[in-house]
Amino acid sequence: MTELIYLDNAATSFHKPKQVTEAMIHFMTEVGANPGRGGHELAVQAQEIVQRTRESLACLFNISSPERISFALNITEALNTVFHGFLNQGDHVITTGMEHNSVIRPLKYLEEIGFITLSIAPCDFKGILDIDALAASIQTNTALVALNHASNVCGTLQDVTAVKNTIGDIPLLVDTAQTAGCYPIDVEAMGIDFLAFTGHKSLMGPQGTGGLYVRDALTLRPLKRGGTGSVSEQLAQPDFFPDLLESGTQNNVGIAGLGAAVDFILETGIDTINDHKNKLSAAFIKAIFSTPGVTIYGPLKADQQVSTISITFDSILPEDAEGSTGCGAINLEWFEDGLSVGEAGQRLNSNHNILVRVGLHCAPLAHQTLGTYPTGTVRISMGYFNTLSEIEIAAKAINKIAAT
Ligand SMILES: Cc1ncc(COP(=O)(O)O)c(C=O)c1O
Numbered sequence: 236m237t238e239l240i241y242l243d244n245a246a247t248s249f250h251k252p253k254q255v256t257e258a259m260i261h262f263m264t265e266v267g268a269n270p271g272r273g274g275h276e277l278a279v280q281a282q283e284i285v286q287r288t289r290e291s292l293a294c295l296f297n298i299s300s301p302e303r304i305s306f307a308l309n310i311t312e313a314l315n316t317v318f319h320g321f322l323n324q325g326d327h328v329i330t331t332g333m334e335h336n337s338v339i340r341p342l343k344y345l346e347e348i349g350f351i352t353l354s355i356a357p358c359d360f361k362g363i364l365d366i367d368a369l370a371a372s373i374q375t376n377t378a379l380v381a382l383n384h385a386s387n388v389c390g391t392l393q394d395v396t397a398v399k400n401t402i403g404d405i406p407l408l409v410d411t412a413q414t415a416g417c418y419p420i421d422v423e424a425m426g427i428d429f430l431a432f433t434g435h436k437s438l439m440g441p442q443g444t445g446g447l448y449v450r451d452a453l454t455l456r457p458l459k460r461g462g463t464g465s466v467s468e469q470l471a472q473p474d475f476f477p478d479l480l481e482s483g484t485q486n487n488v489g490i491a492g493l494g495a496a497v498d499f500i501l502e503t504g505i506d507t508i509n510d511h512k513n514k515l516s517a518a519f520i521k522a523i524f525s526t527p528g529v530t531i532y533g534p535l536k537a538d539q540q541v542s543t544i545s546i547t548f549d550s551i552l553p554e555d556a557e558g559s560t561g562c563g564a565i566n567l568e569w570f571e572d573g574l575s576v577g578e579a580g581q582r583l584n585s586n587h588n589i590l591v592r593v594g595l596h597c598a599p600l601a602h603q604t605l606g607t608y609p610t611g612t613v614r615i616s617m618g619y620f621n622t623l624s625e626i627e628i629a630a631k632a633i634n635k636i637a638a639t
Pocket of ligand 1 (some may be wrong): 311383386387434445
């Protein structure tokens with residue numbers, strides 16, 4: 236039986252560097268104690284492991300104060316911390332038409348209960364944010380701009396530096412779920428005020444890890460209050476970072492694994508990882524670009540996207556995309572004739588041992604932007620451990636499915 240080819244790295248990366256598992260086993264078997272909850276030597280060792288992970292992340296994102304990074308269960312928790320803890324009654328927030336539900340749902344909820352007002356800046360059919368429309372949405376009470384660094388549907392990268400230059404002093408929250416660990420991120424150069432990350436995607440750490448960086452001058456209300464192992468005599472939550480946001484025992488075994496993953500990334504080099512993934516994307520796009528019966532979404536240029544590519548099995552282009560690279564099929568009638576994304580995903584799995592994700596990928600708004608709502612796409616997402624030969628096999632399988 237042929238080996239499985241895992242191309243669902245945008246959902247979670249697989250495989251992980253072996254150091255990740257080793258660090259987790261080490262924590263479970265040799266350390267085990269609760270960091271910050273005791274002065275004995277194992278508690279101190281546990282604390283050092285957590286601190287090292289914080290420092291490695293700070294190095295990766297060019298953060299000068301590691302204590303401004305607090306750990307969370309995932310990026311969803313980190314994003315919610317900002318939305319519920321930073322915004323105030325009457326604030327205005329701007330987001331984009333390419334967001335994941337982890338951004339849209341909490342913001343829509345806050346809008347529905349009359350806590351905030353919300354503007355959604357449009358993106359074009361490749362998923363690229365319209366910066367002029369963003370500028371035009373700014374109001375005197377705009378308190379936050381929140382957007383993803385790259386789309387989890389079609390990989391489109393946003394120009395975060397240009398966004399910050401446009402919004403000036405308005406705090407910028409960046410969802411780095413699809414870029415942290417595979418694309419260079421520098422909070423200073425990019426002007427990021429809140430950086431939310433998840434540990435289990437391109438950061439190559441275990442599930443159940445993530446966190447939030449908060450710029451020095453900013454503060455926020457925590458989602459949870461409770462024991463932090465610090466200032467225990469005080470009945471109020473500590474107001475200093477990271478304790479402000481880290482109540483209760485953390486996923487320390489996960490944080491140990493995440494630390495090893497980030498060290499692997501730092502040793503390998505973010506540019507090496509990015510180059511490898513660019514090569515895979517370029518090879519894949521080239522191999523399916525002219526396949527009759529396949530539409531590809533996104534910029535279709537390896538350097539303008541991460542290695543996540545969405546396709547549908549049809550060949551009708553919208554008029555304004557004809558002749559261009561990258562398209563969003565705005566006419567959905569073809570879905571009745573074309574192969575459904577569910578069936579395509581099933582065939583890839585059953586007949587070719589290729590694992591991809593199909594549907595809306597928790598980002599219905601992005602599909603509305605691309606013109607693939609409500610049926611969605613077949614998403615092929617490549618990771619650092621995928622090889623060119625796997626990509627060739629996947630492209631051949633897609634060609635075969637399109638021809639039948
Ligand atoms: C862009 C984006 N944001 C947020 C998330 C949520 O990630 P998590 O489930 O780790 O919180 C995802 C997951 O797919 C994502 O792709």
